[in-house]
Amino acid sequence: MSTSQLMFLVIGLVLSLALIWMAFAGPSPAKESARRLQAVRFRHSENTNDKMEAQMRKAVAARKPRVHKVAGSASRIDALAMRLHNNVAHGLERRRARLAELARALHAVSPLATLGRGYAVLIDRQSGAVIRSAAAVDPTTRVRGILVDGEIALRVDDSG
Numbered sequence: 001m002s003t004s005q006l007m008f009l010v011i012g013l014v015l016s017l018a019l020i021w022m023a024f025a026g027p028s029p030a031k032e033s034a035r036r037l038q039a040v041r042f043r044h045s046e047n048t049n050d051k052m053e054a055q056m057r058k059a060v061a062a063r064k065p066r067v068h069k070v071a072g073s074a075s076r077i078d079a080l081a082m083r084l085h086n087n088v089a090h091g092l093e094r095r096r097a098r099l100a101e102l103a104r105a106l107h108a109v110s111p112l113a114t115l116g117r118g119y120a121v122l123i124d125r126q127s128g129a130v131i132r133s134a135a136a137v138d139p140t141t142r143v144r145g146i147l148v149d150g151e152i153a154l155r156v157d158d159s160g
Helices: 003-025 029-063 067-071 073-108 111-116
Strands: 121-124 142-147 150-155
Touching: none
Parallel strands: none
Antiparallel strands: 121 142, 142 150
């Protein structure tokens, strides 16, 4: 065998031994399992203690009388009911006032309000058009007059 072949053989053996040592040098599976089991037990023991303590606090709180919470409740409920009633009544009154205001505005621009002030609407009987000017009618035009309390038939005698 030549020296170069011998060298490659020695290097290969050293690398193989190094790989084998690295594979077995870590923690053993049994030791790792034991460590994990111990960590889980420790975690659960802390959680169990915390859970038991929280349950004890809840049990003690449940046994305490709640008279102090109930004592002022009736007056608070009465006050809230009164506030609710006042707010609803106030809102209703505002809406009534707004409705009355809108009704007055509508009445002011209503044609019936204009007729109530003494005016009349004149309509040409043939065309059905509203007559807006005296020049729009001639003496033969038949007119219908709408007043606040009804209608009347009119005849134009003179348009001047």
